[in-house]
Amino acid sequence: MSALSFKAQLPADVRAAIRNGEWPKPTAGLAPGYVQVNFAILPARDAGDFHRFCQKNPKPCPLIAISEIGDPRIPQLGADLDIRTDTPRYRVFRDGKVIDEPFDIREYWRDDLVTFAIGCSFTFEHSLLESGIGIRHIEQNRNVPMYRTNIATDPAGKFHGPMVVSMRPLKAADAIRAIQITSRFPGVHGAPVHIGDPALIGIKDIAKPDYGDAVDIRDDELPVFWACGVTPQSVIVEAKPEFCITHAPGHMLITDLRNSDLSVI
Structure with missing residues (x-):
């Protein structure tokens, strides 16, 4: 699949290609017109504080969606979307240090995790x-x-x-x-x-x-x-939560939301 034809795909097609290991690179320019998001995945015990952090810092951390506890799917962002497999590369943190940068996070998934989807430039x-x-x-x-x-x-x-x-x-x-x-x-x-x-x-x-x-x-x-x-990755280094997963910088989650859905004009 060429880069040009890949960029022309709809979000579900892009996510499927990422899930299948066909695009392990940054996502800038992919699926034009559709919203890409950063994310942080944290245990439920840290979710309340992180939610407040995002609310207090809407410029760097504008919240788009929050998952249910333990659910890797976020239906409002895409019916087929699975946070464990649909990003080209991830970062896994323990106590504020990166321990792995895998291509999917199925082996790290836990039933107490909450995903925060955050707007991306x-x-x-x-x-x-x-x-x-x-x-x-x-x-x-x-x-x-x-x-x-x-x-x-x-x-x-x-x-x-x-x-x-x-x-x-x-x-x-x-x-x-x-x-x-x-x-x-x-x-x-x-x-x-x-x-x-x-x-x-x-x-x-x-x-x-x-x-x-x-x-x-x-x-x-x-x-x-x-x-x-x-x-959030800078903050995680400082705060040192016991466990956290994020995207690798530049490797975003592509959603079914249109850019126009987030425009105020």
Whole structure:
């Protein structure tokens, strides 16, 4: 299956291909027009605090859906969707440390787990592309660059830590247009949190992202930073819950929701 034909598939077809091991790569640009989500899977005893954390930090952690306890399916996101198999790569944490990055998590599944689906900036990229704004990591076939910042999140229970941001380099005029477009999508991070000098938000070297891949930034471009749904992974490192599963950065869950379902305009 070619990358081009794969990108043209509907979400159920994309999930089936991922489930069958046909796409083990980042999901940026796949299933245009459909919502992609980050997620964190936690034991029920930690779910209340994490739910409050997301409610207190809607910019990096906009909640899209929450599963029932022990249920790997989230019907409102897709009738056939199975959180254990439908993401290209996962991260398994114990006490805040990554112990595995498997292609499915069936062996780790437990009947006390709760899945939190969190909005992803890949969702609004389709609208940027439709407006003629190029997305560098898609153009260069790389994972989006993501950085830990000095922007603190609002703590809830044990959950606390720095915000993570994703970055897209844009010309000034395109950055202004991107603000207008992404402001319509508060459920997937909304408008940028910073434009320009990375050092002002604690990023020491923009060429060395903490997650994902570096991309080219041209002389006439500004780095534009959006709050990122990888923030929970930064928080998990700080909070050290006994057990947690997330997506690997850039490897999202593709849902049957349309981007227009999350637009406020």
